[in-house]
Amino acid sequence: MLAELAGREFRFAVPGIPPVRLPRDRQSLDNIWKTISHPPAGHAEAAWHPAVWTALTLPTTCIPLTPTQGADRAFASVATVDLPNRTPVLAIVKVSFAAMKSRFAPPVVATASATVVSGVDEMAEQLEELFVQALPQARSAAQRSSNKAIWLGGGSTVAAIDVTWRTRIEAMGAAMGLRIEIVEDPARHVRDVEANLGRATPPAYMLMWRSMSRGAERLVDTFCRICLDGAVVQFDEANFHDALVEARLALIEHGRAEPPINGGGGRRPPVAGEERFYIKTGGSKAGDRLVEVADCGHEQWGGDARRKAPRALMGVQRLEGVSPESLFRCAKCSKHRWRARF
């Protein structure tokens, strides 16, 4: 079994970061496997082994980490693993390498560790930790393809409590597939934020830390007017870490932590001129997740919303496999209801 790991290469989707290789010799591989194959006390052995093995052999993603304690390079190999009759787990294997004496010397493993968690909030926390530990280049690469979100609130008073607060927010967003733009002291920047909302691709979420956003409340209305498929998340906690947890839980409820599913399975493609109605059941990097529903009968559809609702549009494309000719949102339904004409 371990022979499968000999010399295995791990590549990174980060420009300028060369791949890493595991050693080839039996003893080193044995040591790695011994270190990571035993779950901590209280963790079910049965799920641990296949999860850790999958993270090493079929990773969903590999992340180059900032090496610590004399190590030369470090990386994490990550997989979400669907095991029969169990809830999916997130498995992470981290390996670091000692500094090499020469370019041609075989890699020497310094440390290896594994983590297996289930439950979306624990998964989100682990992904946040990885983002914080990742090489800065990997962080920006991870953010490039993400949806945008805007976070309102914070400033020097928060920095006095936690100097890493901005990175924490960015990490929370990254774990949810969001690139979060932070607006400190939002009451002082209401006009700038409004101008920016109208200019660029509208963010998917407005995360408003209410106790830190007094005087900027009208931004909620502006956001709802400009971003037809956007959602507002508001939280009241006075303490930064509580606020962060609230924001994370709210985004999980919005479906941000759900693994993406492939749409289109078994659906009849729409014919020209056909109309279909949808509501959103969740969101992901690849657009909103929609289900087909009936017409609400409100007859309040307004104009074509494709430009102002890029994620809903992506959601329709993903579900039906074709792009609609036009897309409308009901102004009366409390949950966004979309009408697509093909």
Ligand SMILES: [Zn+2]
């Ligand atoms: Zn309606």
